[in-house]
Amino acid sequence: MRSSAKGSRADGSPRVRPLRPLQHGFRVARALLASQYALMLEFRAEVLLWALAGLVPFVMLAVWIESPAGAALGMGPTQLARYFLAAFVVRQFTVAWVMVVFEEDALQGRLSPMLLQPLHPFWRYLASHVAEQAIRLPFVALIAALFFLVLPWAFWLPTPQRALLALAATILAFLLNFLIQCSMACLCFWSDRVNALERLIFIPMLFLSGMAAPLEAFPPALRRLAEWTPFPLLVHFPAQLLAGGEMNIAAGFTALAVWIAGLLLLVTLLWRAGVKRYGAMGA
Amino acid sequence: MAPSTSPIILAEGLSKTYRVAAKDPGLAGTLRHFVQRRYNDVAAVRDVSFQIQPGEMVGFLGPNGAGKTTTLKMLTGLIHPSAGKALVAGYTPHRRQANFLRRITLVMGQKQQLLWDLPALDSLRVNAAVYGIDDAESHRRIHALAEMLDMGNELKRPLRKLSLGQRMKAELLAALLHRPEVLFLDEPTLGLDVNAQARVRSFLADYNQRFGATVLLTSHYMADITALCPRVLLIHEGRLFHDGSLEALTQRLAPCREVRLELAEPWPLDSLRAYGEVESCEGMVVRLLIRRDALTAAVSQLLADLPVRDLEVRDPPIEELIGRLFVQGTLS
Amino acid sequence: MGNPLGRYLLTLRRLWGTALAMQLEYQANLLLEVVAAIANLIGSLLLLSLFYGGGRALGGWSWPQALVVLGVYTLLEGITSTWLRPNLSTIVGHVQQGTLDFVLLKPIDSQFWLSTTRLSLMGLPEIATGLGLMIWAAAKAGIRTTPWLLCQTLLMLLASGLLLYSLWFLVATTSIWFVKTWNAIEVLRAALSAGRYPISAYPAAVRTLFTMVLPVAFLTTVPAEAMLGRLTLPWLLLSLMVACLGLALSRAFWQFALRFYTSASS
Known part of the structure; x- marks a missing residue:
């Protein structure tokens, strides 16, 4: 990812007017976001349906509220309702779908022209994710409002600190998920059946991220195991921040930072090797 | 046309009008459209009448959007006429009765019915079952048609590995396996090179001769029409402008x-x-x-x-x- | 050649042979599907076990009884990827590319054709694990299989499969008007994931919703009850009725959509 920011300098062509990197980056970002937002606006019906497809936390909430297991956990109905709503919201803004799009771009032959541009393709995908989230925002707000209409007793406002921390954690969680997807998308250079991986990665995402059950409910050994994976950071950590649960905040952010740094390195290496291979095959 | 036999294709005052919702661009337009829908009526085919006798080969001419495809779709029963009557092989097309469907076929140059990933032979076996043709008979027919089309091992190769011309021949074979009496061909030579076009053309002439099938054909390539169709229908802005020989059309136009x-x-x-x-x-x-x-x-x-x-x-x-x-x- | 039933059966055999050939053509990675099925099973079991710590039970269902429900759910997931998804997703493609015309011109029922053309091996591992779990859990729950019980179970599984098919087909049919509604299938799938647990595990209001509006109860709980030998006759009949109703509805809706397609398409 980092190499891409330098892409415009590394292409070797003489510059007409030297732009400061920051200024240049800002311009590119604005243009990308504007175009991707316009594009995503065309797909708003799909975005709404995708948002609705994330309703698993609500189904799970229904089971947890009815079961005595919730009470045994020390989470009353209010706390459970807040947790699962927070999990739904966080999940909405951490979804990434780089792999599917990248694979299609590669198959349809759109990759080669993208490689010729002095902009890393992943920036484009990042912009379209951000644009999609902007479209999602009103839908998610509407669903949350409906939720409080049905369960008014669950209503809460997080403290300003918690809200800010949750926002930061959600953004980082999204970046983490985005990078996980990017690293797998890079495998497209080696295999044409990468979409099968999408299915595999969805399984731990469902069971270990906290979407289906708060991690506090896991047996201790399983919870420790889950916390060695990045999945709880994607939903459980930001959701608990938002819902006001007890959290080791510093540890969570440290883990996010470490995972993001590691994946950034991995994606850079994989991308370089992949592009080299792509070039060697003369595609 | 001397009405010595009854026509196999009959169109009487055939018309099709589409109701198209009119929407202004932009968000305001979308909202207004949502509150109060306005429609425009677009007449694609207006009062078209003609008769085609069994065994005729008729060319169907007209610019894009003149109503050729709409007429073909009404004759095959894919769309209902807004007014008028169509009768093909004695059936009302849009009822789509099985016995009607067994007698006709539609080939569209820009669309394919064969499965992309499989050899044509697999799709043909399915078609044989669908049309209730027994194995020995379908073997015979595939063999005969393949010979007429000058095809060999191509039928055993996955479709995606065939050239456009070979694919079109395979499509024709699949469309004719049930030995239809009436062939509707919509741009059957679209995108083919000159040699492949000529081969498809001579095949169609041959098929028409051998089985006495009736052919209604649209094409952008005038060579298809001049080679195959003694009679042409020219449709323009939804109306039938000419029904007769190509020569007569030339005289009229020039x-x-x-x-x-x-x-x-x-x-x-x-x-x-x-x-x-x-x-x-x-x-x-x-x-x-x-x-x-x-x-x-x-x-x-x-x-x-x-x-x-x-x-x-x-x-x-x-x-x-x-x-x-x-x-x-x-x-x- | 003469009787129509024979023609449909032969077509079906040919279609499925063709579908399998297509799978081999792309050499689907079945091993990966086996791994996914096992991982899914482990995840589901773990999740379910969270409700059973400390002698608790879920909606009055014992652990092995709840496992039967999970088994039925897994089986249905497998059927979805083997049968429903590969077939019904082609409707969208047909509408987009205009090849639905070819389907409509075949002297064969178009709903039959669109619902049976494809068959994927992808769901086989899940079908196997689902069936295995059902049988094992029923034995664990102390059920002695009698022919009557077996018949009842198979009948209810059939009803549940047809109901699931009807729901999918209803959603798929809407793509005749709006190609984009295919994504609604993901919403349906998410909602049907409620079928992992017996219906009595849900609060009363949700239970009503899942019985009357979105018939999740008939998909997994009812067949599981049948297998556990505690399905009452009224429920059995009701389940059959719901399945038939769903089927009739999907058929009527398809005919209606087709009328729209054939009078409006260009």
């Missing part, structure tokens, strides 16, 4: 013929005007447009009066005539 003269010496332009409309006069080469009914007289007069070295009478190419018609969008 009431004049072109006479090209090569003279031994230059001749004053004014005296040439007496024979017909002067199209061009470059040195000693003159091109005149002369009305068909006055042609014989004018030519003998020319030969008598002028020092003619060479004389040639020809029709303006039909492609050009129809092309001109389509571009202008108006008919005189």
Whole structure:
């Protein structure tokens, strides 16, 4: 990812007017976001349906509220309702779908022209994710409002600190998920059946991220195991921040930072090797 | 057409009107559209009538959007006519009765029914079952059709590995396996190279001969029509403009013929005007447009009066005539 | 050649042979599907076990009884990827590319054709694990299989499969008007994931919703009850009725959509 920011300098062509990197980056970002937002606006019906497809936390909430297991956990109905709503919201803004799009771009032959541009393709995908989230925002707000209409007793406002921390954690969680997807998308250079991986990665995402059950409910050994994976950071950590649960905040952010740094390195290496291979095959 | 036998395709006052929702662009337009829908009626086909006898090969001409495909879809029963009546092989098409569907076929040059990842032979086996053709018979038919189409092992290779021409031949084979009496062909040679076009053409002629099948064919390539269809229907802006031979169409579209003269010496332009409309006069080469009914007289007069070295009478190419018609969008 | 039933059966055999050939053509990674099925099973079991710590039970269902429900759910997931997804997703493609015309011109029922053309091996591992879990859990719950019980279970599984098919087909049919509604299938799938647990595990209001509006109860709980030998006759009949109703509805809706397609398409 980092190499891409330098892409415009590394292409070797003489510059007409030297732009400061920051200024240049800002311009590119604005243009990308504007175009991707316009594009995503065309797909708003799909975005709404995708948002609705994330309703698993609500189904799970229904089971947890009815079961005595919730009470045994020390989470009353209010706390459970807040947790699962927070999990739904966080999940909405951490979804990434780089792999599917990248694979299609590669198959349809759109990759080669993208490689010729002095902009890393992943920036484009990042912009379209951000644009999609902007479209999602009103839908998610509407669903949350409906939720409080049905369960008014669950209503809460997080403290300003918690809200800010949750926002930061959600953004980082999204970046983490985005990078996980990017690293797998890079495998497209080696295999044409990468979409099968999408299915595999969805399984731990469902069971270990906290979407289906708060991690506090896991047996201790399983919870420790889950916390060695990045999945709880994607939903459980930001959701608990938002819902006001007890959290080791510093540890969570440290883990996010470490995972993001590691994946950034991995994606850079994989991308370089992949592009080299792509070039060697003369595609 | 002498009505000695009953027509196999009959269209009587066939019309199709689409209701198209009108929406202004932009968010405001979308909202207004949501509150109060406005519709425009678009007449795709208006009051088209014709009859086709069994065994005829008829070309169906017209510019894009003239209503050719809509008419074909009404005749195959894919869409309901808004008004008028269609009768194909004695059936009302849009009821789509099994016995009707067994008698017809539709080939669309730009769409394919065969499975992309599999050899055509697999799709053919499925079709044989669908149409209730037993194995021995379907073998015989595949073999015979493949021979007519000059196909061999291609049928055993996955479709995606075939060239466009081979794929089209396979599509034809699949469309004809149930030996339909009526063939509707929509641009069957679209995108094919000249050789492949010629092969498809000779196959269609051959099929028509051998099985007495009726063919209604649209094509952008005039060569398809001139080679195959003694009779053409020209549809323009949804209306039937011409029903008859290609020659008659040429006469209608171009009431004049072109006479090209090569003279031994230059001749004053004014005296040439007496024979017909002067199209061009470059040195000693003159091109005149002369009305068909006055042609014989004018030519003998020319030969008598002028020092003619060479004389040639020809029709303006039909492609050009129809092309001109389509571009202008108006008919005189 | 003469009787129509024979023609449909032969077509079906040919279609499925073709579908399998297509799978081999792309050499689907079945091993990966086996891994996914096992991982899914482990995840589901773990999740379910969270409700059973400390002698608790879920909606009055014992652990092995709840496992039967989970088994039925897994089986249905497998059927979805083997049968429903590969077939019904082609409707969208047909509408987009205009090849639905070819389907409509075949002298064969178009709903039959669109619902049976494809068959994927992808769901086989899940079908196997689902069936295995059902049988093992029923034995664990102390059920002695009698022919009557077996018949009842198979009948209810059939009803549940047809109901699931009807729901999918209803959603797929809407793509005749709006190609984009295919994504609604993901919403349906998410909602049907409620079928992992017996219906009595849900609060009363949700239970009503999952019985009357979105018939999740008939998909997994009812067949599981049948297998556990405690399905009452009224429920059995009701389940059959719901399945037939769903089927009839999907058929009527398809005919209606087709009328729209054939009078409006260009």
